[in-house]
Amino acid sequence: MNQCPVDIKEYMHEYLDGEISPEHEQILQDHLAICSDCKQDLHELEKTIALVQSMSHIKASDDFTLKVMQNLPREKKRVGIKRWFSHHPFLTAAAIFLILMSGSLFSSWGDAEQFSVTKVPNIVVENNTAIVPEGETVEGDIVVRNGDIRIEGKVDGNVTVVNGDKYLASAGEVTGKVEEINEIFSWLWYQIKNGVNSFINLLAGS
Amino acid sequence: MEEFVKSRIKQVLKGDHNAFGEIVEVYKDRIYQLCYRMLGNAHEAEDTSQEAFIRAYVNIDRFNINRKFSTWLYRIATNLCIDRIRKKKPDYFLDAEVKGTDGLNLYSQVQSKEMTPDEKVAKMELQELIQMEILNLPEKYRSAIVLKYIEELSLKEISEVLDLPIGTVKTRIHRGREVLRKQLRNI
Numbered sequence: 001m002n003q004c005p006v007d008i009k010e011y012m013h014e015y016l017d018g019e020i021s022p023e024h025e026q027i028l029q030d031h032l033a034i035c036s037d038c039k040q041d042l043h044e045l046e047k048t049i050a051l052v053q054s055m056s057h058i059k060a061s062d063d064f065t066l067k068v069m070q071n072l073p074r075e076k077k078r079v080g081i082k083r084w085f086s087h088h089p090f091l092t093a094a095a096i097f098l099i100l101m102s103g104s105l106f107s108s109w110g111d112a113e114q115f116s117v118t119k120v121p122n123i124v125v126e127n128n129t130a131i132v133p134e135g136e137t138v139e140g141d142i143v144v145r146n147g148d149i150r151i152e153g154k155v156d157g158n159v160t161v162v163n164g165d166k167y168l169a170s171a172g173e174v175t176g177k178v179e180e181i182n183e184i185f186s187w188l189w190y191q192i193k194n195g196v197n198s199f200i201n202l203l204a205g206s
Numbered sequence: 207m208e209e210f211v212k213s214r215i216k217q218v219l220k221g222d223h224n225a226f227g228e229i230v231e232v233y234k235d236r237i238y239q240l241c242y243r244m245l246g247n248a249h250e251a252e253d254t255s256q257e258a259f260i261r262a263y264v265n266i267d268r269f270n271i272n273r274k275f276s277t278w279l280y281r282i283a284t285n286l287c288i289d290r291i292r293k294k295k296p297d298y299f300l301d302a303e304v305k306g307t308d309g310l311n312l313y314s315q316v317q318s319k320e321m322t323p324d325e326k327v328a329k330m331e332l333q334e335l336i337q338m339e340i341l342n343l344p345e346k347y348r349s350a351i352v353l354k355y356i357e358e359l360s361l362k363e364i365s366e367v368l369d370l371p372i373g374t375v376k377t378r379i380h381r382g383r384e385v386l387r388k389q390l391r392n393i
Contacts, residue, residue: 013380017361041387048386051336051393052355060238060255065230068259072223084221 004038005031012042016049101195115147122153128164134171141176162187207232211275218266226266230259233276236357237283243352244287246341254290258283280357280367284349291345332393339389347382354379 005011011028014020020028032039061067085092115128122136128147132138136153145162151172158176159166166180181187211232217225237258242251261282262269269278340348353364361379365372 010380013376013383016383017376017379044387044391045383047393048383048390049355051332051390052340052351052386055243055333055336055356057235058239058242060234061252064234064238064252064256065227068230068234068256068263069224069227071256071260072226072263073260 004035008038009041012038012045015042016045101191114145116145117147117149118143132172134169160190162190208274208276212271215266215269215271215275218263226263229262229275233279234259236276237279240280240283240352240357241287243337243340243356244284244345244348245290246337250290254286255283258286261286274363274366277363277366280353280359280363281369284353284367288345288349291348335393336390339386342389343382343385347378347385350375350378351382351386 005027007024008028008031011020011024014024015028032042117123117125117130118141120138120140120142122132122138123142124131124133130142130144130147130149132142132149132151132153132155134152137156138153139156141157141160142149142155143160143162144164144166146164148164148167149159149161150167150169151159151174152169153171154173154175156175159174159178160181161179162181164180166178168174168178179190181190211229214225214229218229234255238251238255241255241258242248245251245254258279262279265282269275340351343351349368350364353359353367354361359367361372361375365375368375370378
């Protein structure tokens with residue numbers, strides 16, 4: 001029985017990993033030529049590797065992918081939306097703006113069933129009609145909803161009538177613009193104009 | 207292949223749920239095989255490999271697109287297998303008795319210890335015998351051997367999957383080979 005070099009086992013594994021240096025390989029070859037035990041060991045190791053590699057390949061079931069897809073968590077969708085938002089901040093801001101806008105818009109359109117008029121001094125209300133009496137001057141803008149306005153005096157500002165008519169007496173005078181809004185679309189347009197104006201004012205003011 | 211998978215991952219990140227299915231198709235056999243060889247039981251292998259894909263999906267935004275996807279996926283699956291092996295250990299015998307025999311479960315291994323090697327060989331098919339010896343390996347050698355010889359990964363990839371230095375991976379493969387050699391020498 002020969003004395004085996006201390007590192008001979010190590011060299012065998014280096015050889016099996018395909019990473020043996022020429023010097024180590026020489027030592028290994030020389031030793032295997034004279035040591036049948038080590039030769040046997042290496043042979044067994046090679047056989048072991050071949051046996052493990054000979055194992056047949058096994059496949060996942062046919063419905064494997066389907067099952068994975070069915071079990072993916074649903075809340076992921078919310079994560080997806082969040083991710084979309086963080087990737088598109090401008091569109092997100094625009095979307096939020098639109099949602100809030102339309103919310104206030106439709107609610108004000110909806111509950112505007114009742115007659116209402118901007119509270120300004122010197123205005124008289126009679127049977128769903130706002131009257132600016134003769135000789136009186138109203139300072140500021142007037143908005144009338146679901147009713148009419150009769151202007152016999154003077155208005156120092158804009159007059160807007162939603163779902164109603166305006167009667168301007170010959171003696172009446174409006175220094176600003178007079179608008180009548182009767183359709184939802186013009187109402188929408190009016191709101192958008194207002195929104196944009198206040199936005200611009202906000203920007204200009206800040 | 208990596209390029210195709212990366213384009214699919216980008217789709218998934220954009221919210222395209224179905225693109226993930228194409229990724230599963232590419233890797234399902236490899237991941238299932240890894241789990242089967244690690245756990246030795248079709249039912250557990252199915253469970254664990256399914257879970258690996260679900261975890262990959264849930265954590266897809268943590269995947270570094272510049273790395274190799276298969277390595278990342280192997281890592282998730284290997285860790286799940288190791289967790290399962292560790293959890294299973296305490297009720298080794300109990301588990302086997304309750305479940306009964308399922309070809310290659312723990313119960314049959316307990317039994318087979320009372321047989322001589324010749325009887326073992328006679329009773330089992332060669333493939334089953336090799337699988338059994340792989341299952342008898344300590345889990346740290348088992349993962350290295352399975353990744354190397356069944357999944358055919360390079361040493362570098364294995365070191366990334368197991369998050370270990372290459373030197374440690376080599377040592378584990380060497381030890382695993384030695385244990386298997388002693389068990390399989392009589393075939």
